[in-house]
Amino acid sequence: MVNVGILGATGMVGQRFIELLADHPKFEITALTASARSAGKRYEDAATWYLDSPIPESVKDITVVDTDPKEAKDVDIVFSALPADTAAIVEPKFAKSCIVASNASAMRMEPDVPLVIPEVNPEHLDLVEIQQKNRGWDGFIVTNPNCSTIALTLTLKPLYDQYNIKRVYVSTMQAVSGAGYNGVPSMAIVDNLVPFIGGEEEKMESETLHLLGEFDGESVVPAPFGLSASCHRVAVVNGHTEAVFIEMEDDLEIEDVKNCLCNFKGLPQKLDLHSAPKNPVVIREEENRPQPRMDRNTDNGMAVTVGRLRKDAAFDNSLRYVLVGHNTIRGAAGASILNAELISEIM
Ligand SMILES: NC(=O)C1=CN([C@@H]2O[C@H](COP(=O)(O)OP(=O)(O)OC[C@H]3O[C@@H](n4cnc5c(N)ncnc54)[C@H](OP(=O)(O)O)[C@@H]3O)[C@@H](O)[C@H]2O)C=CC1
Ligand SMILES: N[C@@H](CC(=O)OP(=O)(O)O)C(=O)O
Incomplete structure (x- = not known):
């Protein structure tokens, strides 16, 4: 031991x-x-x-x-x-x-x-x-x-390996446990939403590109696409939800994207590490999923659940989805x- x-x-x-x-x-x-x-x-x-x-x-x-x-x-x-x-x-x-x-x-x-x-x-x-x-x-x-970054990046990694990502927009709905036990007063959050989490957007933008960046033997060169985050606190105890919008350089088929996400496995799965989820990304087909209360504990809280995966009819070569990840387990x-x-x- x-x-x-x-x-x-x-x-x-x-x-x-x-x-x-x-x-x-x-x-x-x-x-x-x-x-x-x-x-x-x-x-x-x-x-x-x-x-x-x-x-x-x-x-x-x-x-x-x-x-x-x-x-x-x-x-x-x-x-x-x-x-x-x-x-x-x-x-x-x-x-x-x-x-x-x-x-x-x-x-x-x-x-x-x-x-x-x-x-x-x-x-x-x-x-x-x-x-x-x-x-x-x-x-x-x-x-x-950061907890929001982890969930987002686990879903971006397989897509980044297969497609040329042009830009990503993400809007988060983050649980109160993310701010610690005394972090958000109940009077501020019950029956409410707070549209600001100090430093969170900057962390999501810089950490995600760093994680997807290349280590050249001396330092990490960040991934070269645009990423814009807007972060919000909601009256949920555990589980961060994120709405993700991605524009690719080329056209895409939604079935291919789905396969790309659900077939994704990394080194922890190959090595069968004790805390590794079987699949880091799990897809739900129901139109009302994922939801934090129902999906935050997927695979002991170590998998990210993706749903509402669809082409974005408003823009070319674009898709959108919603994800839920457990902020104090997979996110911390x-x-x-x-x-x-x-x-x-x-x-
Ligand atoms: N909550 C979340 O979802 C996430 C949190 N994080 C990060 O994890 C860290 C911990 O967060 P969280 O658990 O929510 O914070 P809490 O405020 O709930 O806990 C802080 C812990 O640090 C101890 N501590 C506080 N001040 C000192 C000090 N001066 N010297 C030694 N120990 C000290 C506290 O001890 P005591 O009880 O004695 O005060 C307590 O054990 C933070 O950096 C946070 O940003 C990251 C990702 C997600
Ligand atoms: N800021 C995150 C939790 C957190 O503490 O993140 P970080 O480890 O990046 O400071 C949240 O409020 O949900």
Whole structure:
């Protein structure tokens, strides 16, 4: 078993890490960290547990420690679910001696830090060698993208490989859990929609093109198409919905697009990694799907569900669809764990 720690273990994403790792066949939770508010307490006393599944027995009595490598010792991998500003300071300290699989945005766009979705760009992990050389670390940091970006990019990857994409527009309807437990006051969101999520559109636009970009041996050259995002918060607890509009350079047949999406498999499926979904993209034919409540848990929350796939009659060479992805599983904790499973298998 590999000893793993969770940084920010009491938060929304930290709890998902605990849920997904509690019965993991290769990773054993041996350290839990949080802020000074929680350090020194039993995990069960420190965390306000919000998941439907009960707190795993194995973590209830673990004493939460400060988020410091001197406190969270003897771990081979740490999963980071820290706020970005804290992650920027703390993750490099841990990377001196262990692998950091980070879900935070702080280091994602650093030129020598791999930003990875295992089905999309596992070859970007070659940046690790450059990172260790640049920074003199024995460990390293690998990051996963923003929750909305992950779901979108999993659907764009097979299309990008088969067609010449000209431009993409995406409009999101994002769950409140994306902002953390105290992130959106109920008075702001009940009976309402908030048409702004700070920094989200910029992250979706830059991270997606970076993920689909080419690693040339030194750095990543972003994919060369246009991408425009508009992001909105809706009164859903879990599961981000996105309406996607794509214009290709050439004509397309919708049956070919459908086959392209549902036949898509990547390295995690070939290697049969523990957390890999059977199919990263699942197509629904019903005219009223996907819906967050019904589709967010597809394949344990690790698959993205696509529906309403159709040609766009208003424009040439264009299609549109709606997708749903689980923001704290495939969009956060599950994504970091899949990165760590891939690293354990191939590096
Ligand atoms: N929620 C989502 O859907 C997604 C979230 N993310 C990212 O994941 C990260 C965590 O998000 P989320 O779980 O929602 O956030 P929460 O606010 O729910 O949890 C934050 C965690 O970090 C700890 N923490 C806060 N401040 C400090 C500090 N100064 N030093 C050490 N630990 C600290 C908290 O501990 P304590 O309980 O003691 O305060 C808590 O464990 C963020 O970077 C977020 O942007 C990414 C994708 C999706
Ligand atoms: N901003 C996302 C969640 C998140 O924290 O994303 P990031 O890891 O890119 O900061 C949401 O609100 O749904």
